[in-house]
Structures are given as structure tokens and as C-alpha cells.
Amino acid sequence: MQIWIGCDHAGFERKQEVMELLQQKGFSVEDCGCDGSRTDYPEIAKKVGEAVAANPGDRGILICGTGIGMSIAANKIRGVRAALCADAFSTKYTRLHNDANIMCMGARTLGSGLALELVEIFLDTPFEGGRHETRVHMITELEQQ
Numbered sequence: 003m004q005i006w007i008g009c010d011h012a013g014f015e016r017k018q019e020v021m022e023l024l025q026q027k028g029f030s031v032e033d034c035g036c037d038g039s040r041t042d043y044p045e046i047a048k049k050v051g052e053a054v055a056a057n058p059g060d061r062g063i064l065i066c067g068t069g070i071g072m073s074i075a076a077n078k079i080r081g082v083r084a085a086l087c088a089d090a091f092s093t094k095y096t097r098l099h100n101d102a103n104i105m106c107m108g109a110r111t112l113g114s115g116l117a118l119e120l121v122e123i124f125l126d127t128p129f130e131g132g133r134h135e136t137r138v139h140m141i142t143e144l145e146q147q
């Protein structure tokens with residue numbers, strides 16, 4: 003599983019911390035920017051979203067000030083199921099039930115310790131499938147309309 007990661011200027015420091023964790027855990031990580039300079043978040047959401055949509059099984063992590071702009075933008079890309087993650091329960095269940103393939107986090111709303119814990123939950127939790135598979139398929143059908 004390859005991890006595609008991106009941020010805007012508000013999320014840059016948190017992205018560096020998350021990348022360090024991912025590297026320690028032995029993940030293959032592709033940094034889609036930014037480098038800390040002022041950046042429009044939809045540009046980065048597009049890069050990460052297109053990469054994840056093109057590579058089923060891969061995951062994405064997007065960080066901006068609130069995580070909201072990144073999630074709105076990433077969810078415009080066909081094949082992306084981006085979830086705003088701010089607590090452990092939702093992060094676990096968006097993997098179990100929604101098969102979320104991108105997690106979005108707010109650097110201005112979450113502390114470093116919680117953010118890193120949520121990353122571990124997101125990457126360690128499998129999709130439950132079964133009845134949830136049907137619902138995820140229904141989301142995919144909405145994209146075709």
C-alpha cells in the first residue's frame with residue numbers, strides 16, 4: 003500500500019510529523035506537497051485524490067487548517083472517499099463501513115498526538131465489506147450520474 007500525502011501551508015508542519023511516523027512504520031510515502039509556502043488546498047487535494055483514485059488499495063492523507071476544504075475538494079474526484087477525521091471512533095468506522103481511501107485532518111483543530119494516533123487507526127483498520135460493500139457501491143453509482 004502506497005501512501006499519498008499532501009497539505010497546504012496551514013498543514014505543513016503536521017505533514018512533516020505524519021511523514022516521519024509513516025517512514026518509521028515502513029510505509030512507502032509519496033509527498034505531493036506543499037513545501038510550506040502559501041498554497042491553494044484544492045490543488046493538492048487534486049494531486050492526492052487523482053493518485054489514490056488511479057491506484058486502488060492505496061491511501062491518501064490530506065491536511066489543511068480544518069481538514070474541511072481538503073475533504074470537500076478531494077470528494078469531487080471520482081473514486082475518492084475522503085473522510086474528515088477528528089476522533090478515534092469516526093476514523094475507525096469510516097474505514098470499517100465507508101472504505102474511506104483518504105483521511106483529511108485539520109492542523110489547527112487537532113493536536114499532534116491525536117493526529118498521529120488517528121493516522122495509525124486509519125491505516126490499520128480494514129474495510130468490513132458485507133452489507134457495507136453494497137452501500138459503497140451505491141456511492142460509486144452516484145458518481146456516474
Ligand code: RB5
Pocket residue numbers: 010012013043066067068069070071072
Ligand atoms: C487556509 O488559511 C485555510 O483556509 C485552509 O487551510 C483550510 O482550513 C480550508 O479548509
